Amino acid sequence: MRTQVVIVGAGPSGLLLGQLLHKAGIDNVILERQSAEYVLGRIRAGVLEQVAVDVLDEAGMGERMHREGLVHEGFDLLFQGQRHRIDLKRLTGGKTVLVYGQTEVTRDLMAARAASGQTSVYEAQHVTLHDHDSAHPWVSYEKDGQTHRIDADFIAGCDGFHGVCRASVPRSAITEYEKVYPFGWLGLLADTPPVHEELIYVNSPRGFALCSMRSRTRSRYYLQVPLSDTLDNWSDQAFWDELRRRLDPAAAEALVTGPSIEKSIAPLRSFVSEPMRFGRLLLAGDAAHIVPPTGAKGLNLAATDVKYLADALIEHYQERSDAGLDGYSQRCLRRIWRAERFSWWFTSLMHRFPGEGEIAQKFQEAELDYLIHSEAGARTIAENYVGLPLDFGVRRA
Template sequence: MKTQVAIIGAGPSGLLLSQLLHRRGIASVVLEKRSRAHVMGRIRAGVLEQGMVDLLREAGVAARLEREALIHEGIDIAFAGRRRRIDLAGLTGGAHVTIYGQTEVTKDLFEARDAMEGIVIDEAEAVTPQGVDTAAPFVTFTKDGRTHCVECDFVAGCDGYHGVSRTVIPPAMLKVFERVYPLGWLGLLSETPPIADELIYVSHERGFALCSLRSPTRSRYYLQCRTDEDVTQWPDDRFWAELKRRLPEDVAGHLVMGPAIEKSVAPLRSVVAEPLRHGRLFLAGDAAHIVPPTGAKGLNLAASDIHYLSQGLIAYYQNGDEAGLTGYSQRALRRIWKAERFSWWMTNLLHTFPDDDGFTRGIRRAELDYLVNSKAAMTVLAENYVGLPYE
């Protein structure tokens, strides 16, 4: 099999890259080790920056999003029993975020690739990029007991943190920066109306909480927990009771409880790999970086990676211009580190930590108080939350 770009991973990053390239006449093959049902069943992010929405429009996959998504122009920060709305739109000249689940984005992308007869091979085992430091890279994989080979010009590693792509880069050439947080998020998805029209971030002495949503009838809630928390020890009644304890009284009374559709624990960590290019291999999405979910940046960072990478590939094939590919790693990393900083700051601001002492707790209260009473501080949060521009 021959193609121009071999893409490893059929998550949003890989599918979006394939769709953008196809619309510019550039061929690709997407290889995914899991089944399509497994990929579609992942419950992930749901807060999209304007840059990502624009990119989905460019890819021709935003029709359902524009019909069904919710527009949010603010968020609430709650602490010490009170809450304050951060006016995202008012502080940023009208910018906002869009509420639309990653599962829905993935579904739209799969349907678009099918409609254009794009090649997406799922349940591809032993996927291995080879020869990426030569002019003729290729990717081997096994399917139905047979070994196959995809010859290509470039390989895009969009296969996540545990994928094979990053491991192809020699250790001596790759730096991985990591911060592991001693906490996780216990998430619950329910078919219940949201507690509020906009997201509520809660800093509480018992731990962080987040009230989020996917639609007017589907809610997503999170509780700070231990990284080794056993989900089976959290029946629905216990989750709802703990959530109510952490919410301000004026909010808790509006909570509509119901059975969990999904419940899981996600550990928090920050990871950045450098560089994002080795020969003709490019890393994008979770293969390149991980952020804590506190700042809603994971999926959005993946989108900005694909923006830079697709620009570079399109310029190469249409004009023979290699500047975009040469500069991909530097351009993407500049934005990645800014998003990492914001997510790190939000995580430290809103969570409690095992080694917190009285001084640390006092500083956190002072910073929260300053944030909600300073237009300058709220503007910094708002600018980062709605998404920094693609440079």
Template sequence: MAQRTQVAIIGAGPAGLLLSQLLHVAGVDSIVLERRDQAYVESRIRAGVLEQGTVDLLERAGVADRLHAEGLPHNGFRLALDGELFRIDMRELTGGKSVTVYGQTEVTRDLIAAHQSRNAPLVFEAEDVSLHGLDGDALFVTYRRDGAEQRLDCDYVAGCDGFHGPSRAAIPAEVLRVYEREYPFGWLGILADVPPCDHELIYSNHARGFALASMRSPTRSRYYVQVPLDEKLADWPDERIWDELAIRLGEEAASRMTRGPSIEKSIAPLRSFVAEPMRHGRLFLAGDAAHIVPPTGAKGLNLAASDVAILAEALIRRYAHNSHEGLEGYSARALARVWKAERFSWWFTGLTHRFPDMDPFARRMQVAELSYIRDSAAAQRVVAENYVGLPLH
């Protein structure tokens, strides 16, 4: 069975769904293919700190009502050095910019609901997705659904299918350049239905390792502790995690921390990854298909959103004005912002974590840099403007 659309979108994560919604608002047709089922996609636990630019984009897409009703605006965040807290006032330092805490899971659910309310083509459980004719005039995607082979003819393909998807793999190896840094530790995360210990996030550098106090709502908290990559989840019962958090976050934060049973626990490795170019023929990569950042600084979802903003603008111009300029410049424009976000995430990770090979001199340099940031408005401004998100150029 063959279908036809203007833009085939591979992947029903936030990047693919948001791109489809933005194209719909502008009158451009798309079909989204996703290999997982809807329940799996809607239950994926991910981060949820949205830059102002991402919030603006969701407003443009017409899916921000619940975000504004339930999201938690944050005007600052806290840094801690061995339990001593100080605050970065983002709003004051960036001329009024802030971030909003709203889970990526909720963003995904809002976008799926918007698609289904307008009966938009959203194909779950699309197996064996394969891209054909990227360099020619007959571009199409094949996949299998309910045991039947399907063909989707299209003008362009947006690869929003994550690190392991088929889109990046469709770019010839001699064309693709990959840059990667794997970190020698992971984040052990715990999600619990308890109130947060602070109304803003706390990033803590402690002699025992990094910790983060975050939240999903006023009644649901998300905490992380840095652990070696070979740690086993079974060795970390809830009580051990809470005890370790109390030590690493320090007495002030620990005194406000409410303990409770976990509703989800996981260990995630940290990596920095960029693939260049983000365009090959009529294939355009966006989000984790092209780049991954460590979660320090909350750039993953926001980078995906900025990719989508640039790509949607280019596709809309192509169909509205028959202009190919935006599409031709997509990779360079997107990568310029990607690398700046990669730099911030890499730097912030290095500032807040303990590395296995860290000698006393390196530790003293961490302490000195955190002390400098604490005492310098200029240094805090640099941190704040990166945290709230750099502008699209």
């Protein structure tokens, strides 16, 4: 088989890239190790920045997103038992975020790809990259007991943190930066109305909590837990009881509980891999970087990577220019490190760190008190939360 771009990974990054390339008339094939059902079953974040919304609109994915997504103009910070609202819209000159689950983004992209007749190979085993540092890269994989080969102009690595693409790069050609946090997030999804119309981020002496949602009838809640915890330690009732302890009295009273649809514990890490281009192999999304979910940047960063990559590939084919490809890694990483910094800072501000003692809690509360009483402080957190523009920091003549 021959194509222009082989995309490894059928998560939202790979599917979105495939859709943008297809609209530009660029042929592409997607390979995915898991089944389509497995990909759709992954529970992920659901807060979209305006930049991500714009990219999805450009890909033709906006109709259901705008119809069913929830526009949020702010969120609450809860500390010392009281909630304080960060007014995103006022502080950023009208910007908001859209709550729309990553699962729904993936579902929309899958449907669009199927409707357009583009090739996606699910349950592709033993995917292997060949000659990515040459002018003629190719990918092999196994399916139904047979080995297949795809020749291409480029390989897009959208296969996540544990994928084959970054692992195929010689260690001498790559630099990795990583911070692993000493706690995890216990998440619970339930078909219950959200406790509040906007998200509540909780700094509590008992640990961080987050009250989020997927719709007006489906809620997503998180608790900071030790890495040693297992799901066996957490019945639904134990989760709800602990969440109430971390909330303010009004939210605790309003909380509607119910049986969990999904429950999981996820570790937190900050991770960046540099560079993101290796000859004809280009990484995007979680294949190149991971952020702790506190700042809701994971999917949004991936959408930005994909936008930059799609533009660079379109420029290559339509204008015979490689300027976008040559600058792809640097352009992405500049934005990535800004988001990594914000996610690290927000995580450090809101969580209890083992061994740091009560003074750390006092420091956090003092900084939070400053943020909500300082227009500049509140604007800083709001500006980073809604997401920086695609061209933020670019000097103009």
